[in-house]
Amino acid sequence: MSSEKTEVQLIIDGKRVDGRSPDDMRNIRVEAGVLGEADGSSYVEWGGNKITCGVYGPRECIPKHDSSPYHSIVKCRYMMSPFASSEEHSRSGPSRRSTELSKVIREVFENLIISEKFPNTQIDIYIDVLQAEGGTRTASVTAAAVALANAGIPMKDMVSAVAVGKAGGVMLLDLGKFEDNFGQSDMPIALSARDKKILLLQMDGMLTKEEIEKALDMAEAGCVELHQVQADALRRFYEGGEKESFRF
Amino acid sequence: MDKRIILPGERIAEGRLNAPNTFVEGGQTYAAVVGMVDEEGRYLALENRYRPGIGDSVVGIVTDVRHVGYEVDIGTPQSGFIPTRNIRINLQLGDFVLSRIKTVNEVGDVDLGEVRRLPAGKIIEFPSAKVPRLIGRKSSMLMLLRDYAGGDIMVGNNGYVWISDKSDIPLLLKVIKLIDKKAHKSGLTDEVAALLKAEKGELPAGRRSTEESYSGEEQPGEAEGEGPQQARQNEEPQENIYRDEETKEEGV
Structure with a gap:
């Protein structure tokens, strides 16, 4: 990220550029079961982020040599649409960035999915970022957890993720695009819902030890809130019974 | 009535509980898939993936x-296999069969036996977690559907449902969609009965599905009854292109 010499003023009178206070999150909306053909799916709107996630499987592992007779292979493909943000994204093939994000998201779910029940198979998680405004990896983890639950894939826990960082010298929860680009530090964190295990933690920039402790506390509070939103989405879906899950 | 929706990772019991779709960690039992707690306090899966079990009756193509x-194709990642020695009849590509799972090995390969070819009809996919609701207590729901639709229906544990061409298929699709939507609501059989009555009027006397030659036999699908053990799941997307055409040509 950029150095501390930034000229952009990110905190004015204790408020952030979009009017939030430091420990406020952006507005979040989660829907489950939005794609008819996927085994499980979800849609997340998180501030300016718009993300769909589709889950398929467990299904036959292709290529065969990737498969394991001991467990199911989790595959994740994070993709940012060419039109997702004001920056150039050209065509939406794999890039250095999307390969990394696919990997870290995959590792989150490899730790949660009870994959021993499905030998020689793969589980596919497809994440498409339709619109990006900072924090797409955390929104993607949040979306994929709902999609996997919707697909009926056995998991040890739900997971949600949020970024914590420092901008304008203040610790902030859920960094937006400007705070991410012009702030001092950005630390996305994924925490499991039940036992609060850290399943993803990355960091850009610098934080002191005390700041990291504060960041973890803020992330935990954020993840509790996020889990509630995820749970509400799934409850709404299953109580309403809206998904037409059988096909002809 | 307590109809709490349970999410993966939620604790459902103190101590160890050997139930499907759960896991034990640190001496506590947790839910592994989205489910609900029914009137008797049992945990039932609302969504899960079908895992073949020995003795399951399955519908396949x-x-x-x-x-x-x-x-x-029985809707599992690895397709089922009928060895020639387990079968006396000849099957053709695209035939619908009802059979029972004989063996499942440790990597999920399935061998089938007790094969019966199903006559011309249609196969639809139904979430296998909800199959017990489609069968009903002592197969009450299935009997209701057979009586009103005028043809036979076979429900596999794997969630594939075969519907005879002789039955009123549009009506059945409508009813099955309703069962899918309201699978976890109580009073489902009554609601379905009301819908069928509204569509078809009173059932003409003497018109019972048992008159059809093949439905007098034992229905493996019925033997299951209702219960969490049968709560099994959904399947992966399949290509259904040949399902209609093949049987029509064949004119069984």
Whole structure:
């Protein structure tokens, strides 16, 4: 990220550029079961982020040599649409960035999915970022957890993720695009819902030890809130019974 | 009535509980998939993936004919296999079959036996977690559907549902969609009965599905009854292109 010499003023009178206070999150909306053909799916709107996630499987592992007779292979493909943000994204093939994000998201779910029940198979998680405004990896983890639950894939826990960082010298929860680009530090964190295990933690920039402790506390509070939103989405879906899950 | 929706990772019991779709960690039992707690306090899966179990009766479609046997799509990652020695009849590509799972090995390969070819009809996919609701207590729901639709229906544990061409298919699709939507609501059979009555009027006397030659036999699908053990799941997307055409040509 950029150095501390930034000229952009990110905190004015204790408020952030979009009017939030430091420990406020952006507005979040989660829907489950939005794609008819996927085994499980979800849609997340998180501030300016718009993300769909589709889950398929467990299904036959292709290529065969990737498969394991001991467990199911989790595959994740994070993709940012060419039109997702004001920056150039050209065509939406794999890039250095999307390969990394696919990997870290995959590792989150490899730790949660009870994959021993499905030998020689793969589980596919497809994440498409339709619109990006900072924090797409955390929104993607949040979306994929709902999609996997919707697909009926056995998991040890739900997971949600949020970024914590420092901008304008203040610790902030859920960094937006400007705070991410012009702030001092950005630390996305994924925490499991039940036992609060850290399943993803990355960091850009610098934080002191005390700041990291504060960041973890803020992330935990954020993840509790996020889990509630995820749970509400799934409850709404299953109580309403809206998904037409059988096909002809 | 307590109809709490349970999410993966939620604790459902103190101590160890050997129930499907759960896991034990640190001496506590947790839910592994989205489910609900029913009137008796049992945890039932609302969504899960079908895992073949020995003795399950499954509906499938023949996808490959080889000298040693037949490959059958039963909605599992690895397709089922009918060895030639387990079968006396000849099957053709695209045939619908009802059979029972004989063996499942540790990597999920399935061998089938007790094969019965199903006559011309249609196969639809139904979430296998909700199959017990489609069958009903002592197969009450299935009997209701058979009586009103005028043809036979076979429900596999794998969630594939075969509907005879003789039955009123549009009506059945409508009713099955309703069962899918309201699978976890109580009073479902009554609601379905009301819908069928509204669509078809009172059931004409003497018109019972048992008159059809093949439905007098034992229905493996019925033997299951209701219960969390049967709560099984959904399947992966399949290509259904040949399902209609093949049977029509064949004119069983």
